[in-house]
Amino acid sequence: MSGAGAQPRNAAGPVLLLLAPAVIIYAAFFLWPTVQMLLRSAYVDGTLSLGNYRELLSTPLYGKVIWTTLRFSVITTAVCLVLGYPLAMLLARASGLTRFLLLLAVTTPYWLDYIVRTYSWMVMLGRNGIVNQALVALGLVQVPTSHLSSDFAVLVGMVQVMLPLMVLCLYAGMARIDPALLDAAAAHGASAFAAFRTVFLPLSMPGVIAGSLLTFVNTLGFYITPALLGGPQQTMISQSIDTLASKLLDWPLASALAVVLLVVTVGLLALFNRFFGFERLAGAEP
């Protein structure tokens, strides 16, 4: 902690007092339930066993679900990065009212409920949706069909949901870059592209890595978007856990699958923490 005038002190008493409420809440309603879930996944009929994990591995369905989740997360992250980068650049360059309006345009969908945004895609991609109307009007298709229950539909929805997060991460990183550096590159004869490639792009990498990691970690847990826009072929891990727990009442197997998701997520978080530390999550002010 190296803030202006903030002097870290060593005093066990006050720290304990200040942290106690949070620690109690986390111990009781977060850590302990998670530990119980871990234990539940490691027992079969009351004895310690890896049976649940063997079942996950040996059932092709779960392998496919895990694969689908990873695939969608990778594609979503990559597309968000490609679409978000120019927009973030524009935001970083803009000032005053332009920047405010651009931020409003990026953050309004960001604040909006996932169900609401996904619902909109259901309407647009459905049989009588605007996408079909456009395709028919253009003469590209004769008979309108539903575009739902496809990889395409799920990815369109997931990218739209995650794009604002990516843009804000990239923007936070880019806003730190001193524009004088680009002028300096130009003054030394670099073309605009060379200046971008050798100066701007490398300096924007922390934002790229932070945005990509956060987007990826978030997409791993997706439930609403694949459930509404996809079909059985697009099932992701969260949906499977829900089905196992609330429909099939197979809590041990649901717990085991949740542990798989937990391990991957926590692993990536640890990576994030190593690179950036906790406070970068706050979208540190540019």
Added chain:
Amino acid sequence: MSRGEQQVLWISSSLVLGYLLFPVLVVVTISFSASKFLTFPPPGLSLQWYRELASGEWLRAYWITFQVGTLAALLSSAVGVPAAFALARHTFRLKAAFESLLMAALILPPIIKAISLYLFFVPLGLVNTVTGLVLAHTVTGIPYVVLNLLASLKTYDPDLELAARIHGASPLRAVTTVTLPVLAPSLIVGAVFAFLQSAQELLVAMFLLGTVEKPLAVKLWEGVRISLQPTIAAASTTLVLLALLAFAVTTLAARRRSPGRGVPMMIKARRET
């Protein structure tokens, strides 16, 4: 940057912004539709779906959501403020561990929280209670409060507080009358985030409360899955308004925090719920 490159940047960004905003436009338009079929653009305009929102069941959903969100935001603030002070002003062993815990609470997929808390709550009798859902949403709300406050505490000059102490204020009084008012804008932003994540969260709400009382997210979810009536669009539009209101509140708060900037500082870790 040349004019041509500037144009390319603007054109590509406009297309991306269109992709981001068009779905919002569609929902808002459909909510005023005269047809009960989901056609866009709608054949005529009407307020019928808003009238339906005024029916008991939807009002109940709004009330539950408001209740849970407000309580979770208040509890998150009450717990998060001292924790932020501890992180900003003290070094202690396990500091990194505590930060990791907050980060995990923020980003862990909701389904994991939902199934682990559900079984934990059953024997405690907390399933299907507002208390249970408030506690669950507080776990996720605390990091929003802490992260926002930390950003301010880093730039806050503790000498102000010291000055109050020298003039005879007790430590608690110095914090509550000098420090907290300065930090208030950040606290508001954090609390608004905590409220919003609670209001929009689906899976935990479904497992912990959704079978008895239906918060807005659960009601929307069922609506989207079963009936697909424009009532959902009307409810969604009220949420668009809520989002804009939250944007306005946090923008104003951020403006007070760092005058002249007025850019809302976002927590970048809103996860899919």
